[in-house]
Amino acid sequence: MKRLSGDSGIKEAVARLRRGDIVALPTETVYGLAGDAANDDAVRAIFAAKGRPADHPLIVHVASAADIERWANPVPAAALKLAEAFWPGPLTVLLKRASHVSTVVTGGRDTIAIRSPAQSAFHRILTLLDTGLAAPSANPYKQLSPTTADQVIESMAGRIDAVFDGGPCEYGLESTIVDLTGSTPTILRAGPVTRAQLAAELDCDVALPAAHQVAVPGNVQAHYQPGKPLYRLSTARLIKAGIRAGFLIWSDDAAAAIASHGVDTAQVIRLPAEPVGYGRGLYSALHQLDHCQIDEIRVEQPPADDHWAAVNDRLRRAEG
Numbered sequence: 673m674k675r676l677s678g679d680s681g682i683k684e685a686v687a688r689l690r691r692g693d694i695v696a697l698p699t700e701t702v703y704g705l706a707g708d709a710a711n712d713d714a715v716r717a718i719f720a721a722k723g724r725p726a727d728h729p730l731i732v733h734v735a736s737a738a739d740i741e742r743w744a745n746p747v748p749a750a751a752l753k754l755a756e757a758f759w760p761g762p763l764t765v766l767l768k769r770a771s772h773v774s775t776v777v778t779g780g781r782d783t784i785a786i787r788s789p790a791q792s793a794f795h796r797i798l799t800l801l802d803t804g805l806a807a808p809s810a811n812p813y814k815q816l817s818p819t820t821a822d823q824v825i826e827s828m829a830g831r832i833d834a835v836f837d838g839g840p841c842e843y844g845l846e847s848t849i850v851d852l853t854g855s856t857p858t859i860l861r862a863g864p865v866t867r868a869q870l871a872a873e874l875d876c877d878v879a880l881p882a883a884h885q886v887a888v889p890g891n892v893q894a895h896y897q898p899g900k901p902l903y904r905l906s907t908a909r910l911i912k913a914g915i916r917a918g919f920l921i922w923s924d925d926a927a928a929a930i931a932s933h934g935v936d937t938a939q940v941i942r943l944p945a946e947p948v949g950y951g952r953g954l955y956s957a958l959h960q961l962d963h964c965q966i967d968e969i970r971v972e973q974p975p976a977d978d979h980w981a982a983v984n985d986r987l988r989r990a991e992g
């Protein structure tokens with residue numbers, strides 16, 4: 673797989689995308705597998721490379737809020753308000769699809785998911801192309817999302833030809849998805865933009881259902897999974913004798929418990945005790961633990977409050 677970078681890499685990515693090829697690109701959330709959203713063949717190539725069922729819709733990435741009306745109709749005031757506040761950035765809005773938009777990218781639906789990514793290379797490429805880019809996370813279906821170009825190369829080798837290396841992703845967790853097609857804005861996937869931030873901006877209640885009926889593959893229980901079994905455990909139940917485990921912890925208590933049991937420190941990863949730093953490191957930590965000589969991954973359960981919603985959502989699905 674060719675690794676692109678710098679100005680020449682941006683040029684090459686644009687040329688490839690223009691002719692209908694797909695290219696893995698960095699975003700501020702995770703790496704995406706990008707193709708021209710207005711070109712059905714390019715969109716089909718994305719589904720094929722990922723091994724994703726054709727009825728699981730893709731997010732369309734746009735340069736700015738001015739592009740929403742090219743893809744959605746009607747454009748509710750709430751969408752413009754949220755775009756103004758959080759774009760470019762890690763927020764996806766779900767709207768009604770404009771009638772001319774192909775249902776290949778929407779997985780056959782009448783709705784369309786749209787976001788404007790902040791990552792500078794991706795943003796530059798969008799501006800040069802003057803189209804939308806469909807981009808799911810750049811991993812095979814159901815596996816862990818990549819947060820570095822190396823992880824893309826590892827999991828997508830042989831499936832795609834090029835990745836633009838923009839370094840590690842700023843957030844490391846997929847965008848928040850908010851459904852604006854109903855009477856109450858509803859979070860379909862928790863992410864870096866929190867429920868409290870959305871509610872403050874819209875000045876109304878925002879729902880964050882534990883489960884919902886809108887079929888989102890990220891909503892499939894077994895998703896975002898490492899190859900090894902993963903268990904979420906309270907700090908007190910973290911240590912278990914007689915097994916080869918890798919540990920993902922955040923608290924002093926867990927670190928002390930592990931130290932007193934003499935666990936091999938190469939298999940212990942400690943993430944920050946706050947949700948943004950923890951989220952940034954989560955997928956890389958899981959990738960790393962997946963490569964250790966261990967039988968299972970034991971994760972110290974993070975706090976339950978709303979600020980940790982995105983982290984807890986991904987850990988719940990990683991457990992399967």
Ligand code: TXA
Nearest residue numbers: 701703704729730783784785808809846847888889890
């Ligand atoms: O941060 C992100 O959102 C990343 C980066 C690359 O932008 N993209 C991403 O895409 O996570 P993907 O395809 O892995 O997840 C997008 C989610 C899926 O669960 C998909 O089903 C949902 O968005 N989605 C897209 N269009 C939808 C629609 N019309 N109705 C319901 N869900 C939709």
Ligand code: MG
Nearest residue numbers: 808809817890
């Ligand atoms: Mg994904």
